[in-house]
Amino acid sequence: MVDVIVVENLTKIFNKNIVAVDHVSFTVREGEIFGFLGPNGAGKTTTINMLTTVLKPTSGTAYVMGYDIVKQADMVRRVIGVVPQEYTADEDLTGYENLILCGDLYGLPREISKKRALELLELMELTKFKDKKVETYSGGMRRRLELACGLINRPKILFLDEPTLGLDVQTRMAIWDYIKKLREEYFMTIFMTTHYMEEADNLCDRIAIIDHGKIIVTGTPSELKNSVGSDVIELTLREIEDVSERLLRIEYVKNVVRKENVYVIQVEDGEVAVPVIIEVLKNHGYGVVKLSLRKPSLDEVYLMYTGRSMRDIEESRESAIVQRIMMRRARR
């Protein structure tokens, strides 16, 4: 398979001291959906901004469809579509006008822009609102419009930065169906970030987990899950004291992540390990309030590699972004 994105030691340092992206290297193959996962401030958006030529890297290189993102930025822009994390449509124009504007920016002949704009509006279920100003759109409608804008030039590679953030489940599904269909029809490659684990799990062919500007691990969802071990135990302890050390000394236990009195434990042979763990804790005078045994999901993968639960992050990030968008509107 052909590598359509090749990233080598890509680095971005803001203001000489904020290292947002730190020597990141990876490749994306033609036709795959590649997912970038990471907590707030991990450097996902900064990476996308460099690959889409909106930001210049401090060092390192990357090639998109074989074009150097710095030296051949102009060619890169021609073959990609971008759906940014934040709303970029012009609120004073209508949805239709925004799409035609996008088409013009890509230099599409007018008839083609018009045809595609109507097609995309239909697909995104925005036809009814096409002549309404974007300022009257809801969050979900705006995001669908952004998607339509990113697709108007029929890109070979589509960059999606948290594309379904803040959308209801139904809309999210509809968008993913559409994206999958597009990918099949045009053999489009998709580079995306998301914080919906199930989404990454179900849709991405490969995932990279990024934290503090560094890629921690890359692989297919199942590879990643296998790397975490065969089983995961989550237990709640009655006491507040930290028993991680003690747990790690048990032979079945491979890794422990603790949050207050909740422990997520990565084990080799779950069914056998559970009674042993309870026994050990009991012997030392600790009580187990709750315990569950399950197969690892991406949530566990995430937790094990970053030491943070995705659920905490989800909430804080969503509220942070919603707040940011509201502040922007208030500033107008």
Next chain:
Amino acid sequence: MSMEIYKPSLRTSLQGMWALTRRELKKWMNEPIVLFISVIQPLMWMLLFGKSMNITAVFSPRVLADLTIPDITIPGDYVSPPADGLLTIPGSVIAQYLREVLYELGGRAVESVFGVQDYFSYLAIGMISMITIFTSTFSGLSIVWDRRLGFLYKVLSTPVSRSAIIFSKVLNAALRSMFQSTIILMIAVVIGVKLNPSFNLLNLAGIYLAVFLFSVGLSSLFLAVALRSTRHETQMAVVNLVNMPLMFTSNAFFPVTLMPEWLKPLAQVNPVSYVTDALRQLTIYSTDLQILLIDFTYLTIFAVVLSTIGVLLSWKYLTK
């Protein structure tokens, strides 16, 4: 599954630039109140200041109405042909005569300084420069907003050339200035500016050209300043700081010849002086082609140099 990529060409660059220009013009036209407010200020200057600063009226006979001159008696042989005895000339006759001469002289003085008999006409044309200054200096602000609202991000990720982004804003400022100039000129004529009798369509074309060149130069300058800026407050402060001095160190309100010596050099390099003079040459003065040529040469150089700088900087600095 053909995947057409449209090759970069002059046509696509122009298409992108025009699309961006149209976007701004559309927003502007959807909001007529903006136009209304921007016309109000020069209009107030014209009406309140221009009409009340009626300098010629200082010399009007009415002002010297209570001038009393005693009767003068002179020997008869002073006059020609000589008369017998003494002659008495009534003071009122002399006063009347002096009033007329003073009015005449005053008018000529005003004309030689301002180029026209009335200050109102002089100022009214200056107001075309003023509204162009406002529109052009504020154009930098729109790029700051585009950055803030995320729109610039989208544009930067498309193949549209970076210079087209700047040029679209320059063009927008210039077209708006030209439209506003038409309005100001029309109002000025309605409320009393006397155009020179030979005014024709060529003069009008000249006015548009002068406004266009001046606006291109000035808006390029302010856009270049705003390229990296994310704070509209800073940009506003710069604009407010610069607008007044820019106007008062030019001939927009007052002729350079009567300015203090230290101010003259400034006024002589200030492009506002050149655009204002060109506009007056084309409207209220009896056109001096040689001076007009100098004005236009200066304005062309101003526009070309600053827009080139703007484009060069946009290549370098629009992408962080």
